[in-house]
Amino acid sequence: xxxxxxxxxxxIGFAILLAATLGLSVYAWHMRKTAxxxxxxxxxxxxxxxxxxxxxxxVVLFIAHDDDGTLRGESAQIPMPxxxxxxxxxxxxxLLSRYLDKDSPHRLGxxxxxxxxxxxxxxxxxxxxxxxxxDTHRSGVLVEQLTVASLIQTISVNTPNLLKVKILVDGKxxxxxxxxxxxxxxxxxxxxxxxxxxxxxxx
Amino acid sequence: xxxxxxxxxxxxxxxxxxxxxxxxxxxxGNKVIPSATYSETNGTAVITVNAxxxxxxxxxxxxxxxxxxxxSTPSQTTATTSTPTTAxxxxxxxxxxxxxxxxxPRRYFAVVDASHGGDDHGEALSTxxxxxxxxxxxxxxxxxxxxxxxxxxxxxxxxxxxxxxxxRAVFANADHAAIYIAVHATSSGHGVRVYTAxxxxxxxxxxxxxxxxxxxxxxxxxxxxxxxxVASELQKRQLTVRTLSAALRxxxxxxxxxxxxxxxxxxxxxxxxxxxxxxxxxTSAVATAVAGVRDQLGSAP
Numbered sequence: 001x002x003x004x005x006x007x008x009x010x011x012i013g014f015a016i017l018l019a020a021t022l023g024l025s026v027y028a029w030h031m032r033k034t035a036x037x038x039x040x041x042x043x044x045x046x047x048x049x050x051x052x053x054x055x056x057x058x059v060v061l062f063i064a065h066d067d068d069g070t071l072r073g074e075s076a077q078i079p080m081p082x083x084x085x086x087x088x089x090x091x092x093x094x095l096l097s098r099y100l101d102k103d104s105p106h107r108l109g110x111x112x113x114x115x116x117x118x119x120x121x122x123x124x125x126x127x128x129x130x131x132x133x134x135d136t137h138r139s140g141v142l143v144e145q146l147t148v149a150s151l152i153q154t155i156s157v158n159t160p161n162l163l164k165v166k167i168l169v170d171g172k173x174x175x176x177x178x179x180x181x182x183x184x185x186x187x188x189x190x191x192x193x194x195x196x197x198x199x200x201x202x203x
Numbered sequence: 204x205x206x207x208x209x210x211x212x213x214x215x216x217x218x219x220x221x222x223x224x225x226x227x228x229x230x231x232g233n234k235v236i237p238s239a240t241y242s243e244t245n246g247t248a249v250i251t252v253n254a255x256x257x258x259x260x261x262x263x264x265x266x267x268x269x270x271x272x273x274x275s276t277p278s279q280t281t282a283t284t285s286t287p288t289t290a291x292x293x294x295x296x297x298x299x300x301x302x303x304x305x306x307x308p309r310r311y312f313a314v315v316d317a318s319h320g321g322d323d324h325g326e327a328l329s330t331x332x333x334x335x336x337x338x339x340x341x342x343x344x345x346x347x348x349x350x351x352x353x354x355x356x357x358x359x360x361x362x363x364x365x366x367x368x369x370x371r372a373v374f375a376n377a378d379h380a381a382i383y384i385a386v387h388a389t390s391s392g393h394g395v396r397v398y399t400a401x402x403x404x405x406x407x408x409x410x411x412x413x414x415x416x417x418x419x420x421x422x423x424x425x426x427x428x429x430x431x432x433v434a435s436e437l438q439k440r441q442l443t444v445r446t447l448s449a450a451l452r453x454x455x456x457x458x459x460x461x462x463x464x465x466x467x468x469x470x471x472x473x474x475x476x477x478x479x480x481x482x483x484x485x486t487s488a489v490a491t492a493v494a495g496v497r498d499q500l501g502s503a504p
Contacts, residue, residue: 138326139325140390140391141396141398141449142389142447142449145450176452179326182452187450191401195448
């Protein structure tokens with residue numbers, strides 16, 4: 001078929017389509033050059049905890065509040081694994097996530113984490129904190145005592161038959177959390193229970 | 204504490220079987236603790252440490268180590284320790300009665316401990332103010348207030364020196380102080396907190412020796428009543444006050460009545476901690492309360 005045999009209206013339509021295609025190509029090229037690159041994701045140096053398997057359960061977390069120096073029990077619904085030790089770790093991770101929140105009632109330093117919790121029969125728990133937890137913790141008798149009481153009271157109320165709790169930092173003994181709260185001995189769970197009662201009344 | 208420092212003698216015992224030294228007399232070539240004698244009767248080992256100054260014995264290393272160290276009390280030349288042990292192959296006789304520990308006279312009624320010091324700065328209260336600097340000033344102020352009420356007072360760490368917490372307790376115990384007061388300062392909260400010992404999970408006493416980590420146990424009720432008296436006096440002066448337990452060494456290592464104060468500003472201005480009138484308001488209240496219970500404290504063992 002010769003060009004002059006093609007109907008005139010088809011030629012005009014083809015020319016318009018060709019022009020539109022070229023125009024869109026130029027526009028897309030221009031947009032690509034001016035597009036702003038998306039911001040790189042903030043690198044979270046905290047270790048990723050494995051996903052928790054298990055039904056969610058209602059537990060009590062003992063949350064420290066710096067504004068009035070109290071320790072208050074608050075119920076929370078969190079997924080809980082079936083293993084006793086994993087449950088204890090999840091409890092403390094849930095507690096920590098409250099403290100690392102933007103609107104934390106008792107702020108901890110960046111990177112603070114629980115490395116592990118070991119439950120040793122009869123009635124012994126060992127909480128292993130990472131070094132950032134202790135190294136960045138604020139110093140002071142009450143502020144350190146609130147952290148320790150919060151950890152121990154949360155784990156002991158939700159884990160039956162605990163008698164004593166030891167706190168390690170990076171798997172090692174440490175004299176104090178941040179210059180005051182003693183970490184060199186085993187905490188007596190019964191004594192911490194009494195302390196938690198004292199701490200419920202603010203100043 | 205498992206450390207050998209100048210002037211400290213460390214001896215390790217094996218309970219079964221008893222292994223004695225090669226010679227019953229041990230000489231150390233040391234002017235402070237020149238010698239010790241060892242004897243064993245029916246499975247009971249007795250070590251007599253001859254010293255030029257009073258010495259104190261404490262257990263360490265979970266009871267496997269006996270630490271004998273000099274203390275700064277008036278002249279007393281010999282301290283005797285008795286460690287009952289059992290030889291497996293021998294019939295078990297009635298153990299020899301433990302020696303009655305000699306009680307050194309009390310030089311100071313109160314021991315005031317300026318917490319932290321040296322490399323241990325405590326809390327950074329501001330960019331230019333460290334807790335250790337405030338505690339020493341508060342401790343001196345408390346000494347003035349106590350002495351003005353006729354209470355002899357020793358300030359531990361009266362300079363910017365390193366002083367381990369164990370050593371602080373040793374000083375208070377060796378002096379048989381009627382009251383031990385640790386002084387802390389903080390930028391958080393308001394007013395004054397008064398702490399008594401939160402004892403750790405119990406270690407058992409061994410014969411005449413008291414477990415180091417729970418040495419405070421028998422005195423805790425008197426410590427708590429004294430802390431309540433202090434809190435009450437602080438309240439009378441319109442100061443915000445709170446009484447709590449705390450795992451705060453060396454409160455649990457002190458054998459006599461003991462408490463700690465943590466002083467915060469009344470408002471949000473940390474510089475109030477260095478204000479002499481505020482310091483005196485706090486320390487005079489504490490001194491008045493201690494003077495008020497002086498008779499109870501003085502009669503405590």
